[in-house]
Amino acid sequence: MNGPHDMGGMQCYGPIEAEQDEPVFHEEWEEKALALTLAVGFCGMWNLDISRQTRENLASDFYLSHSYYQLWLAGLENLMLERGMVTAEELEDGRLRSEAVRVNRTLKASETKTALLKGGPVNRDPNSEAVYKIGDKVRTRKFNPKGHTRLPRYARAAVGKIMGIHGYHVFPDSNAAGKGEDPQWLYNVAFEASELFGENADANSSVMIDCWEPYLERV
């Protein structure tokens, strides 16, 4: 979906405000927001792409006016509400009013370190040959899907060059739509800044974008 999350190339957000000696968390609730999001994610009721899509689907004014961890919390609440894991009333005051939904697993303290270390790799065994090879010229598709995609708007219908082949990775556009992992070849593609941004582009710069095969067409 063309939403506020797709920020690349916007010029309206002002200067960067970097904080000196920034702490990992600014408030105690932020560390809890992170921990709850990871721990409930481990229940296996959704995947990473669904959770990204849920944050992207938050109301655009809300998305632009709330902090990172506030977006995470709002996304987490929506994911749980959609699956009946909690009710809106329960979120309001914390009083239990409904039975818990059966989840696929829960993260125990004893296995947490191992689970964090391992993460969730998204490379899969390929069952096709990569269509493109390093050095090939490609054009990204011009499309505007209503669902989730990882091809930024600023890089659509642009010509670039394949610089690397990362492997055969879960395809977010399908995975977020509940259509399974649908793995695809993933390429690193170089675009000259002038191809992406025309005459206003920074001279002597380029942008490297990871593109799944369905995003690309041969030039």
Added chain:
Amino acid sequence: MKKPHHHDNHWSDMQLRVKTLESLLIEKGYVDADALDVIIETYVSQIGPRNGAHVVAKAWIDLDYFDRLRNDATAAIAELGYGSRQGEHMQIVENRPGIHNLVVCTLCSCYPWSVLGLPPVWYKSAPYRSRAVIEPRSVLSEFGLELANETKVVVWDSTSEMRYLVIPERPQDTGGWAEDRLAGLVTRDSMIGTGLALSPTEAST
């Protein structure tokens, strides 16, 4: 899609709201209170930019290790005991004379947690996410980094689960330095690309 049920921005309200959510989810059995503590402890004190600085310093003094990083960064980083979610598929990008790399995630806030920890607020904020791809030189100058016009800026937009770690150039006058001492020159920003590694003079002030 339901709207988020709260619209407040007040930290104290957030504290209360998250506390409420936490106790609800524990009572429902979805999360284990002790697991939450382990997650927080891990990202506060075990996973952070010191990990990345170790990787960079080792690469500077151990060319075999540097080659292993080039070939399979995920495995080479794991050799040092570092791993995490958001670090499952690592690739290094090397600064060289005439080439400067900069990492961003325009679509969300993807960041190499295993080597840099959790991202700083500015990395996740609209100004950086929007401008890094269209005007990287002006972004860098806001970080106090003015690059020569001849230096090419290569911006890496983290659109997939690949995570990029910039290997900054080794500062001059550090010949013979031990790994630990070199690691002290490697800042978080130098591994994102919004800075350079510190010179010995900068590090001593």
